[in-house]
Amino acid sequence: MTALLDPPSAPSAPEPTPQIDDVPRSIDPGLPPSDRIFFGVSRVIGFSVFIIMAAIGLFLGFQSIPTFKRYGFSFLTESAWQPDKDVVGISAVLVGTFTVALVAMSIAFPLALATSLYISEYAPAKFKSFLVSMVDLMAAVPSIVWGLWGFFLIQPKAIHLAHWLHTHLGWVPFFHVDTDPEASPWAQTRYAASAFIAGIAVSMMVLPMAAAVMRQVFSQAPVGEREAALGLGATRWGMIRSVVLPFGRGGIIGGTMLSLGRALGETIAVVLIVSPAFDIKFRPLEIGTSTISQLIAGRFGEATSSQLAALLTAGFVLFIITLIINTLAAMIVARSRSGAQE
Amino acid sequence: MTTAPEVNSLIPTYTDAPATDVVHVRGGSLNAVGVSAWFGSNKVLEKVSLEMPANTVTALIGPSGCGKSTFLRILNRMHELVPSAKLSGQVLLDGDDIYDPGHRITETRKRIGMVFQKPNPFPAMSIADNVTAGLKLTGTKIGKSDREALIERSLTRAGLWKEVKDRLKEPGSALSGGQQQRLCIARSLAVEPEVLLMDEPCSALDPTSTRRVEETIHEIKDQVTVVIVTHNMQQAARVSQQCAFFLAQLGTPGDIVEAGPTTEIFGNPRDPRTEDYVNGRFG
Numbered sequence: 001m002t003a004l005l006d007p008p009s010a011p012s013a014p015e016p017t018p019q020i021d022d023v024p025r026s027i028d029p030g031l032p033p034s035d036r037i038f039f040g041v042s043r044v045i046g047f048s049v050f051i052i053m054a055a056i057g058l059f060l061g062f063q064s065i066p067t068f069k070r071y072g073f074s075f076l077t078e079s080a081w082q083p084d085k086d087v088v089g090i091s092a093v094l095v096g097t098f099t100v101a102l103v104a105m106s107i108a109f110p111l112a113l114a115t116s117l118y119i120s121e122y123a124p125a126k127f128k129s130f131l132v133s134m135v136d137l138m139a140a141v142p143s144i145v146w147g148l149w150g151f152f153l154i155q156p157k158a159i160h161l162a163h164w165l166h167t168h169l170g171w172v173p174f175f176h177v178d179t180d181p182e183a184s185p186w187a188q189t190r191y192a193a194s195a196f197i198a199g200i201a202v203s204m205m206v207l208p209m210a211a212a213v214m215r216q217v218f219s220q221a222p223v224g225e226r227e228a229a230l231g232l233g234a235t236r237w238g239m240i241r242s243v244v245l246p247f248g249r250g251g252i253i254g255g256t257m258l259s260l261g262r263a264l265g266e267t268i269a270v271v272l273i274v275s276p277a278f279d280i281k282f283r284p285l286e287i288g289t290s291t292i293s294q295l296i297a298g299r300f301g302e303a304t305s306s307q308l309a310a311l312l313t314a315g316f317v318l319f320i321i322t323l324i325i326n327t328l329a330a331m332i333v334a335r336s337r338s339g340a341q342e
Numbered sequence: 343m344t345t346a347p348e349v350n351s352l353i354p355t356y357t358d359a360p361a362t363d364v365v366h367v368r369g370g371s372l373n374a375v376g377v378s379a380w381f382g383s384n385k386v387l388e389k390v391s392l393e394m395p396a397n398t399v400t401a402l403i404g405p406s407g408c409g410k411s412t413f414l415r416i417l418n419r420m421h422e423l424v425p426s427a428k429l430s431g432q433v434l435l436d437g438d439d440i441y442d443p444g445h446r447i448t449e450t451r452k453r454i455g456m457v458f459q460k461p462n463p464f465p466a467m468s469i470a471d472n473v474t475a476g477l478k479l480t481g482t483k484i485g486k487s488d489r490e491a492l493i494e495r496s497l498t499r500a501g502l503w504k505e506v507k508d509r510l511k512e513p514g515s516a517l518s519g520g521q522q523q524r525l526c527i528a529r530s531l532a533v534e535p536e537v538l539l540m541d542e543p544c545s546a547l548d549p550t551s552t553r554r555v556e557e558t559i560h561e562i563k564d565q566v567t568v569v570i571v572t573h574n575m576q577q578a579a580r581v582s583q584q585c586a587f588f589l590a591q592l593g594t595p596g597d598i599v600e601a602g603p604t605t606e607i608f609g610n611p612r613d614p615r616t617e618d619y620v621n622g623r624f625g
């Protein structure tokens with residue numbers, strides 16, 4: 001209104017060009033209603049995911065305060081979990097958690113890499129979608145089934161492999177088992193119910209996710225660069241090494257870390273296979289270990305309220321660890337060339 | 343941005359190429375015999391035969407979709423990268439059929455290099471590493487000083503050396519589109535191919551880079567046989583000695599309507615369709 005009162009170009013003004021404010025102007029045309037509804041709904045859903053995550057974190061963090069107040073730093077350093085003696089700590093279960101995850105990842109990583117490379121680079125076109133759905137099917141198998149598979153089918157074989165590894169690589173502390181490998185008969189039970197066997201089962205559960213992420217980025221490797229390499233006389237493997245793998249590096253790392261996040265929290269297979277033990281040890285081939293989620297699952301039912309608080313604190317630590325790992329994974333994927341292109 | 347300094351040096355740069363360290367004295371001769379091509383059940387080339395003599399530049403011209411790229415890609419076995427692609431006929435390199443089961447694909451592709459329509463340097467590699475990528479990919483060992491000489495020679499031949507000699511360690515993706523294309527040419531030349539196939543190498547380039555590429559073609563044709571697809575009639579007339587006009591009539595596979603010396607195709611075409619096309623009255 002006031003603009004009308006001002007003479008837009010007073011005759012006295014010598015300047016012929018109209019006055020233009022030198023400030024950024026709004027050029028947003030606004031959204032049509034259908035888009036606005038869609039954006040509104042998806043924003044609410046997106047935010048509610050965030051809110052649920054934050055609520056879980058806050059709830060666990062809140063519940064953890066008494067435990068941290070009572071035990072302080074020793075909650076992280078103490079290895080025993082004996083609430084009746086008022087001694088609880090998660091150092092042993094933390095080590096166990098990472099040992100199982102490490103075993104799982106060292107099996108899942110090469111398999112996922114090979115699987116995804118085969119599917120995206122070598123498999124005949126007709127075969128491809130079949131293989132993709134097979135890998136997806138692996139992800140759909142319930143954890144309990146993998147646990148049973150590990151217990152009944154893998155364990156009897158894996159103890160022989162563990163024994164073999166101990167016999168030949170036992171001088172490496174990681175492959176050591178506290179028994180005489182040469183004894184006859186050798187102590188089969190010392191090799192059973194171990195982090196190694198649980199790790200095999202867990203690896204099958206996390207493999208599909210790693211393979212899916214890797215395959216996705218490999219298939220996005222630019223055709224132009226692929227043809228450039230092949231046109232120079234590269235073999236297919238040479239092309240993969242110089243184009244596909246560098247391009248997919250972010251996806252390889254990110255997919256592996258996402259799987260790691262899942263491997264750290266895997267519960268039921270570990271509960272089924274491993275016999276609980278609370279000493280800090282880096283001997284995955286040997287019987288007995290404990291992981292955070294196994295601890296929680298095993299003790300939850302009979303816990304008193306203060307024990308429950310301690311278990312929730314352990315859960316909080318696991319939550320924080322996986323949150324950090326998944327965030328890092330997402331950042332790596334987003335920063336990489338393959339992620340940035342989406 | 344990049345054109346401003348380049349304009350001053352529009353004079354051909356190839357004169358500063360050391361003429362002594364040329365490896366191949368002559369390029370290879372290519373001969374396509376009765377080449378047909380399919381994508382699935384769709385036949386896109388019908389019994390195309392074309393001789394591409396050693397050390398000449400052959401231009402392939404014709405409207406879009408008539409199978410020029412397909413034909414070119416058949417010449418160094420890139421066609422078969424498309425899963426549904428099939429072909430028949432022969433492609434003879436110095437008399438030997440490159441599709442003979444006894445020939446290794448990698449060796450064929452090394453001898454017959456290719457420059458693509460869209461510049462495709464390896465973005466994660468430095469400029470220098472891009473130039474020598476072909477050696478690395480084919481497992482060819484080279485000493486450090488030889489490597490540096492090869493990088494300089496290849497970039498010089500591609501008309502890029504002066505612009506990048508102080509930034510060889512920068513990534514290839516840091517260059518402009520025209521420079522990237524010349525880097526790709528340098529990369530192809532570094533493996534000393536006998537034939538260089540170019541699929542509309544200048545279609546996305548600025549005029550200065552286009553000139554440089556044309557100068558490069560002039561300069562290398564004594565050592566390399568060149569086959570170039572182009573939509574630019576002036577370019578075809580400028581760079582080529584021989585010309586082949588492709589055409590695909592509605593619903594039929596592509597074929598060569600007329601092939602011969604460039605001066606004939608442009609000056610005195612036998613077929614009226616050729617005349618229409620080269621004079622811009624067509625497609």
Ligand SMILES: Nc1ncnc2c1ncn2[C@@H]1O[C@H](COP(=O)(O)OP(=O)(O)O)[C@@H](O)[C@H]1O
Binds near residue numbers: 407
């Ligand atoms: N990858 C492909 N899959 C299926 N059809 C293709 C493919 N590439 C090209 N064609 C078809 O082959 C014909 C010739 O294409 P092309 O050789 O690219 O022509 P030009 O290079 O002369 O423009 C076109 O009809 C095109 O649709």
Ligand SMILES: [Mg+2]
Binds near residue numbers: 412
């Ligand atoms: Mg084309």
